[in-house]
Amino acid sequence: MSYTITAVIFVFASALFDITVTKVRLLKRRAFWTSYAIILPFQLLTNWWLTSRNIVMYRGGAILGIRIAAAPIEDILFGFALLLGVLSLWVRLGRRS
Amino acid sequence: MGRWGYVGMLAFTVAGSSWLEIAFSVRVLRRSVRAFQAILPIALPFLTWDALAIRHHDWFFDPHQILGIYGPFQIPAEEYLFFLVVPIAAIMTLEAVRQVKPHWLIGDEAREDEK
Numbered sequence: 001m002s003y004t005i006t007a008v009i010f011v012f013a014s015a016l017f018d019i020t021v022t023k024v025r026l027l028k029r030r031a032f033w034t035s036y037a038i039i040l041p042f043q044l045l046t047n048w049w050l051t052s053r054n055i056v057m058y059r060g061g062a063i064l065g066i067r068i069a070a071a072p073i074e075d076i077l078f079g080f081a082l083l084l085g086v087l088s089l090w091v092r093l094g095r096r097s
Numbered sequence: 098m099g100r101w102g103y104v105g106m107l108a109f110t111v112a113g114s115s116w117l118e119i120a121f122s123v124r125v126l127r128r129s130v131r132a133f134q135a136i137l138p139i140a141l142p143f144l145t146w147d148a149l150a151i152r153h154h155d156w157f158f159d160p161h162q163i164l165g166i167y168g169p170f171q172i173p174a175e176e177y178l179f180f181l182v183v184p185i186a187a188i189m190t191l192e193a194v195r196q197v198k199p200h201w202l203i204g205d206e207a208r209e210d211e212k
Contacts (some may be wrong), residue, residue: 003155013142023202031201035191040193042113042186046106055102055162079183082143085185087191090135094205095205 001061007077014084022092026084036083043079047071102162107182114186123192125185132188140180147172172176 018026045064050056052070063072098105117123124134148170150156158173166174195203 083187087137091204
C-alpha cells in the first residue's frame with residue numbers, strides 16, 4: 001500500500017498548500033471543480049491507455065487493488081494532487097501581475 | 098504503437114489541449130514563464146516520488162513500449178514530459194473555463210487582490 005499511502009499524503013499536502021501557502025483556495029471555487037470535471041474523463045482515458053496496455057505496471061503490494069478503467073484508484077489521487085498543486089500556484093503567480 | 102505507446106498518450110494530451118490556446122485565447126503558452134514557475138516547484142516532489150517508486154518497483158514500465166531514453170534517477174523521458182504536458186493541459190482547461198465563465202472568480206482577479 002505504499003502507493004496508496006503516498007497518494008493520500010500528497011492529496012492532503014496539495015490541499016494544505018492551496019489553503020495555507022498560496023491561499024488561493026481553489027478547493028472552494030466552482031471554476032476549479034468544473035475544470036477538474038472536464039479533465040477527469042481524459043485522465044481516466046489516458047490512465048486506461050497506459051495501464052490496459054501494460055505500458056505502466058504496478059507491484060501488487062503497492063496498491064489497494066481497486067481499479068477504475070484498468071488503472072489503480074491511486075492514479076486518480078496522484079493526478080488530483082498534481083493538478084491542484086500546479087493550478088493553485090498558477091493562480092497565485094497571477095496575483096502579482 | 099510499439100515503443101511509441103507512452104508517447105502516444107502524451108501526443109493525445111497535447112492534441113486535446115493545445116487547441117484551447119487559439120480557440121479560447123487562454124494564453125497559457127504565451128505566459129510560458131508563469132506556467133513553468135507554477136509547474137516546476139510542484140513537479141519536483143512528484144518526480145522525487147516517481148524516482149523512489151521506480152526504485153522500489155512500486156510501478157515500472159514496459160521497456161518495449163517506451164522510447165528507452167532515461168533521464169536522471171532512471172525515470173523514462175516520457176515521465177519527465179508527462180509533468181510538462183499534463184499540467185499545461187490542466188492550466189489551459191482552467192483558463193478556458195475562465196473565458197467561458199468570467200464571473201466565476203479563480204483567485205487572481207484584481208478585485209480580490211485588494212482584500
